[in-house]
Amino acid sequence: MKSFKIPEATIIRLSIYSRYLHRLMQQGITTISSSDIAEKTGATSAQVRKDLAYFGEFGTRGVGYDVESLYDSIAEILGVDKEWKLIIIGAGKLGLALSMYEGFRERGFKNVGIFDVDPIKIGKKAQGIKILHLDQLEEVCEAESPDIAIVAVPGEHAQDIVNRVVESGVRSILNFAPRVLTTPIHVQIRNVDFATNLELLTYNMASEDRR
Amino acid sequence: MKSFKIPEATIIRLSIYSRYLHRLMQQGITTISSSDIAEKTGATSAQVRKDLAYFGEFGTRGVGYDVESLYDSIAEILGVDKEWKLIIIGAGKLGLALSMYEGFRERGFKNVGIFDVDPIKIGKKAQGIKILHLDQLEEVCEAESPDIAIVAVPGEHAQDIVNRVVESGVRSILNFAPRVLTTPIHVQIRNVDFATNLELLTYNMASEDRR
DNA sequence: ACATGTGAACTGCTTCACAGCG
DNA sequence: CGCTGTGAAGCAGTTCACATGT
Known part of the structure; x- marks a missing residue:
């Protein structure tokens, strides 16, 4: 190659x-x-x-x-011939939608943990895995060595979460919080940003309207 | 300008x-x-x-x-000084997550309809708006003239939905289904693709591992 | 003195057009 | 003959470095 x-x-x-x-x-x-x-x-x-x-x-x-x-x-x-372990942080609607996303399983992604801080959510099951308290994040990382962390928490907590998963040895982060986050060079991060995508649409509509 | x-x-x-x-x-x-x-x-x-x-x-x-x-x-x-009306098609976890997304309201986006075909969901409320049957899509578009349609349905139905919203006069589409969809040139479409984002991460990890 | 605004140089991605090969 | 594979050309976005204005 x-x-x-x-x-x-x-x-x-x-x-x-x-x-x-x-x-x-x-x-x-x-x-x-x-x-x-x-x-x-x-x-x-x-x-x-x-x-x-x-x-x-x-x-x-x-x-x-x-x-x-x-x-x-x-x-x-693309590396999808291997099995990659992922964790999801945030069990809100978005985190749950991601945990259920069919494309993950199809492509060899294995969900090894979903975390939240809301006592109402903890213990419930999402796609066969229990929602765990965020306190158990390090413990699960230790046991499972996930490759990827999906961050689906509010913007103000995103950097803290990223710091913790980086510290726990995660190599890749997919961030849904609308913030620019910092990671060490050896940890890659990609952002999926709903607002930015919508603003690209409105920019183009507004530009048309100005013509 | x-x-x-x-x-x-x-x-x-x-x-x-x-x-x-x-x-x-x-x-x-x-x-x-x-x-x-x-x-x-x-x-x-x-x-x-x-x-x-x-x-x-x-x-x-x-x-x-x-x-x-x-x-x-x-x-x-960016055109976010104006109010833009949007509709969401698909009231699964993702559609609901999007309907609740704070960033929308903050930026002047007004949700004027959320649609599904599942009878269990129809009639329930998401963020103060009732979930409507997909049959009512054209009716609502007629009444409200939404600017943007958010497509959060399974891949196999996405093109049909796009055809219908285009026919109903929507100018912009934000697509979450993992498909490449076609629209007339005057209708813009943007794709938010979870699988592709994850595969960018795995590609980089696999490349590192090969070195 | 200091930070913006900008032409020019550079880098890198895309498109072209055709050579290479089944 | 048809479709791939690929150097070369073209184009677009980024970076540089300095002139400009406060």
């Missing part, structure tokens, strides 16, 4: 191609061209080929790609 | 700057420098100044920016 600096946009598209390939497999389609993948995922055929070219040669000239083997290759690239 | 092609990344950062400025206002801080904004939002000072420069001159040389007036200017740029 080559080891250049790969654009993040490429990884995002690979994830999208991979989902489309999964659907093709379910439909029993075995071969696909870059231009078909492009059309169905909002990319261009050159883009699809360039993205794949970072990682090797997966197609057959004059023919296209074998759906199943391309799917497997992309899954390996 | 200048009318160049503005990078999407700039709009995303403006949204983040704006949130930070909001916090500064609450703390009673009145003046701020580009380098301080940069530090707290993960950008660089040149970036902050360039982003603002697309829209005008907002600062005072040798001094910095007035927090409140910069906040107001960015809010106007």
